[in-house]
Every structure is written in C-alpha cells, then in structure tokens.
Amino acid sequence: MPESKQAKSEGTSAPSERPDATIVNLSNTKLYILDTNILLHEPLAFMSFKENDVVVPMTVLEELDYIKDSKKDVARDARVSIRAMEDLLHDATPEQMLDGVSMHGLGAGETAPTGSLSIFADLTMPVNQQVFTSNENDNRIINVALHLQKKLAPRQVVLVTKDINMRLKAKGAGMGLVEDYRTDQLVTDIKYLSKGYHQFEGSFWEQVTSVESFTEGRDTIHTIDKRVLPEAYINEFLIDDTKQFAGIVESINNDTLEVLDLGYERLMSRRAWGISPKNIGQAMALHALLDPHIDLCVLTGPAGSGKTLLALAAALEMVIEKNMYDKIIVTRSTPEIAESIGFLPGTEEEKMAPWLAAITDSLEVLHKNDENTKGSMSYIMEKANIQFKSVNFMRGRSIQNAIVILDESQNLTASQLKTIITRCGEGTKLICGGNLAQIDSNYLSAVTSGLTYIVEKFKNFSGSATFNLDGVVRSRLAEFAEKEL
Structure with a gap:
C-alpha cells in the first residue's frame, strides 16, 4: 500500500487545503465519481471498487436526502446508502471527509475495498471552474468530474452513471472516462x-x-x-x-x-x-x-x-x-x-x-x-x-x-x-x-x-x-x- 494511503487509512494525515491533496499522489489507482442513480441501483456500490478511491459529490447527497423521504420505490435504497456512508464517516473530521476515509476492513476476500471514500463540496465550486453554469444536478456532478480530471492529471478519474444522456453530456464536455456501473453485470451480452x-x-x-x-x-x-x-x-x-x-x-x-x-x-x-x-x-x-x-x-x-x-x-x-x-x-x-x-x-x-x-x-x-x-x-x-x-x-x-x-x-x-x-x-x-x-x-x-x-x-x-x-x-x-x- 502506498505510504500516503496508509497514513490516510490510519487517520493521521494532516488536514489539507484542498480536497484532492491526499489522493493526488495515488496515480496507480483510479478515482471514481458516483452519480446518484448508482447508489439507488446498488446502495453499497461505493464499496465495490476494490483498491480505488471513491468520491461522492454533495449534490448526490442532496438528491439522496430528497429521495429518502419520498414515496418512490427507491426511497429505502436511498436510506440504506445514506446509513452505510454515515457508519463509515461518522467519526471523521470535516477535513478527513474531504480528504478521504479508508474503507479498509469493510469487507472480506479479494473484492473487499481498500480505497477511500470522500465527499466533494461541489456546491461551493467557483464559477470559473465550472464547464456547465446551469444549476441542474447532473451538470453539477459533471463539473466535479471535469474539475478533478484536470486537477489530478495524469491520474485516471472516472465518472460512473447509469444515465445514458449524462454519459453523452460528460463525454461531450471533455470527460475522458465515463462508465456504466457493471459490478453486478454477469454477462457482456x-x-x-x-x-x-x-x-x-x-x-x-x-x-x-x-x-x-x-x-x-x-x-x-x-x-x-x-x-x-x-x-x-x-x-x-x-x-x-x-x-x-x-x-x-x-x-x-x-x-x-x-x-x-x-x-x-x-x-x-x-x-x-x-x-x-x-x-x-x-x-x-x-x-x-x-x-x-x-x-x-x-x-x-x-x-x-x-x-x-x-x-x-x-x-x-x-x-x-x-x-x-x-x-x-x-x-x-x-x-x-x-x-x-x-x-x-x-x-x-x-x-x-x-x-x-x-x-x-x-x-x-x-x-x-x-x-x-x-x-x-x-x-x-x-x-x-x-x-x-x-x-x-x-x-x-x-x-x-x-x-x-x-x-x-x-x-x-x-x-x-x-x-x-x-x-x-x-x-x-x-x-x-x-x-x-x-x-x-x-x-x-x-x-x-x-x-x-x-x-x-x-x-x-x-x-x-x-x-x-x-x-x-x-x-x-x-x-x-x-x-x-
């Protein structure tokens, strides 16, 4: 395990001035940014990326918060996902939540996660860092992905969404890696x-x-x-x-x-x-x-x-x-x-x-x-x-x-x-x-x-x-x- 990641998992890393300071050195692993529909499709999806790090934009948490109290059939999935993230992050300081909290120990076997989970405060992103200026939730999440792609280069940053149109918008805006969530896909065709x-x-x-x-x-x-x-x-x-x-x-x-x-x-x-x-x-x-x-x-x-x-x-x-x-x-x-x-x-x-x-x-x-x-x-x-x-x-x-x-x-x-x-x-x-x-x-x-x-x-x-x-x-x-x- 890289030294910077080991320090982060033990919670001893000093608070950084920017959310991505800790993970910028981990270019040997990927950074996955999750859309809301991924956590509604599989509430514990953030634990499915093995050694890679996961980022959940604040906009996603806002959407989960709205859905959890609705009458939609995915309300329960939203609540399960929120509780699971809270169990992991409840002892973390605000700085650690931005830097990333290690998921080591959450599972067993070869598929157990060893990367980190962090929250990105996209609601406060400066306008000059945003490709999309309209206030739609999908656009906010794409802005996060584009910002981290630029900031963490050459590290691979991947936007994961089940929304086909959002994948097209992200690619059209310059996002290099956009994927569907395929962890539970057992056949290719x-x-x-x-x-x-x-x-x-x-x-x-x-x-x-x-x-x-x-x-x-x-x-x-x-x-x-x-x-x-x-x-x-x-x-x-x-x-x-x-x-x-x-x-x-x-x-x-x-x-x-x-x-x-x-x-x-x-x-x-x-x-x-x-x-x-x-x-x-x-x-x-x-x-x-x-x-x-x-x-x-x-x-x-x-x-x-x-x-x-x-x-x-x-x-x-x-x-x-x-x-x-x-x-x-x-x-x-x-x-x-x-x-x-x-x-x-x-x-x-x-x-x-x-x-x-x-x-x-x-x-x-x-x-x-x-x-x-x-x-x-x-x-x-x-x-x-x-x-x-x-x-x-x-x-x-x-x-x-x-x-x-x-x-x-x-x-x-x-x-x-x-x-x-x-x-x-x-x-x-x-x-x-x-x-x-x-x-x-x-x-x-x-x-x-x-x-x-x-x-x-x-x-x-x-x-x-x-x-x-x-x-x-x-x-x-x-x-x-x-x-x-």
Whole structure:
C-alpha cells in the first residue's frame, strides 16, 4: 500500500487545503465519481471498487436526502446508502471527509475495498471552474468530474452513471472516462445468458460414448461422461434435434453427470389446470413449475410466449388440485406504482388490479369455455386465495407455504430482487417472469437487469431452474410482430 494511503487509512494525515491533496499522489489507482442513480441501483456500490478511491459529490447527497423521504420505490435504497456512508464517516473530521476515509476492513476476500471514500463540496465550486453554469444536478456532478480530471492529471478519474444522456453530456464536455456501473453485470451480452436447456445437434445418444443407467421407482437415471457437456449446471434440460430424448441434469460430479430421463413425448403430454404445452420450451418450463423441489423458477422470453399463463396454470394446479400450497400471491414492479397506487380507490388488491391485468387476462383464458366465465374466475380466486400485492409492501414480510408470482421482474435491480427473494419462507415457491426486451427503467438494460443477474447467480443452485421461452404462441399476429417489428 502506498505510504500516503496508509497514513490516510490510519487517520493521521494532516488536514489539507484542498480536497484532492491526499489522493493526488495515488496515480496507480483510479478515482471514481458516483452519480446518484448508482447508489439507488446498488446502495453499497461505493464499496465495490476494490483498491480505488471513491468520491461522492454533495449534490448526490442532496438528491439522496430528497429521495429518502419520498414515496418512490427507491426511497429505502436511498436510506440504506445514506446509513452505510454515515457508519463509515461518522467519526471523521470535516477535513478527513474531504480528504478521504479508508474503507479498509469493510469487507472480506479479494473484492473487499481498500480505497477511500470522500465527499466533494461541489456546491461551493467557483464559477470559473465550472464547464456547465446551469444549476441542474447532473451538470453539477459533471463539473466535479471535469474539475478533478484536470486537477489530478495524469491520474485516471472516472465518472460512473447509469444515465445514458449524462454519459453523452460528460463525454461531450471533455470527460475522458465515463462508465456504466457493471459490478453486478454477469454477462457482456444477452445472447450469452443461460437459456435453461441445451439442445444437441442430431441424436443425444450419438454424443454419448459410455453410459450407466439405473432405475429408481419409475425414474431412469443415466450417468454420462461430463465431457459431453462440460459447462452443464444443475436443473439444465437436455434435448436433441430428433425429438426423441429429453432429460434434466440432476447432479454434477468431477467427471460425470447424472441425467434424469424425462422422455420427450412424456414431457410434451404434461398438463396443468387444463392446458398443455404448445412447444418443448413450454413443456420444460411446466415440468419445473410443477416440481415441488424447485423453489425458484425464472421465465424469460418475448411477449406472447406463455410465461404468465404457464405460471398461473401451474400455481392453480398445485394450490387447488394438489393442496401443496395455501395461497397464490401475485405482485409486480411498476415504475410509477409507488406514487400512483395511493390515489386509486379500494383495498390493496383493488388498487393493484389495473397493474396485474395480465393475471386476470390469463385467468379468463383458462376458464373461457366455462358456462359462466366471470363466476368461475371469482370462485377460483377465492378458492386459491389469490392475493394481489404491491412489491413495495413485500419488504419485512415472511411468506410461508405460498406460491409467489412476480410479474414484469425485468424492471427490478439485483438488490430489489434480493429483497423479494429473501421474503420467501419455508414451503414457498417463487416464479419470476419477465421480458428483457421490455425494460421500462431509465437506468437498466438487458445485461444489468436484476432478472439477468439472478438467472446467472442461481443457475448452479439445485433449488432453481430457468427457461427462455423463445416461441410466440399468443397468435400469428403477435408472432409476426415479434419477428419483424
């Protein structure tokens, strides 16, 4: 560790006349300036830059202060971030807060931070040091980045923001290094995202040189060489082009894979609440949805691929027909929900109904052939104890023995999804559905969505399964639109 940094971490460095005096000698590390949206996306993001130093402009603290008392769904994230920074800085003098307080000891392992966190008093910057003279918050933060870039040269100074337009403005104003926050990005392109299955060219058995098979009850399990599929993960489905074989990876050893033989035709013949799969993707998803040993099912795919319909049909089958769960809780994230739900009339369920029309639409499809469709829907909603809940009210709860359907989860960050997943108690199954091509958040993309994050993080967890449903089955109109528009 450089001598100047060691002195700073011990709190023995003398107060300097300028905020950047201490860090100017650390040209072997970078200085990251964080925008507000980074701390709302990941409240502890300032701890994610390892040996590099982090600067939080005063304008960012002002924005966090405004948001923490608002009704927005990110208010909690703002409070968490503020408390975490206060825990680190509460014993620091004003001079030390400007110079930087070491984050050494805040974490463990190779990713633990060893750099410093400092506050930059940008509200008092002289006008002659500002590139942007308008008083917009984004412009203030860019001014800080440009000032430190000039002052600390040749040290690398990086502005980190999830706002695409702010990145363009900063680059246009002369900022050399502007980045998105990618610490929680596990794939570089959505095409590399796990699909939940592997399709072999030709016949599956042509790929296998040796196999040992044994039977447990009605199940047949094949032990094959791991070299057939070196990158296999638990609960990954295996199919082939011949439509003769379908299996699922049950366990992975050093040199072998254990594959449960599901049978292609048997998989396609599964039914739930009167519906059967229209393609092999839906068949694989339905198998996992109906498996009580799988606690988390993640369904991705385009609009019209059957995500919501399959989830609801499987939930009704397991709650009403099989009595495996007590209730169905349906929730979703909507960007404006926190501010608009309070103005809607009725109970929480009635307030949520407009946002969860996809569920009621699917319920209507499942009972469209009944003599009295609306009567059947009302009966089933009461029988299955279907509850519509706002995602904001999921915090602090412990949900037991229920099926939770989380719709439109592509709009959630990794930390927001973690909050919901950790609410699931004993005997609860969580079904997350989302279309990564329809992200409404201003600061999320397909590769940074929390849905993408959990697909990759949970793919080796034996209690989870993921599926990418790539066939549009809603109608030929929807299929054509998905391909051509």
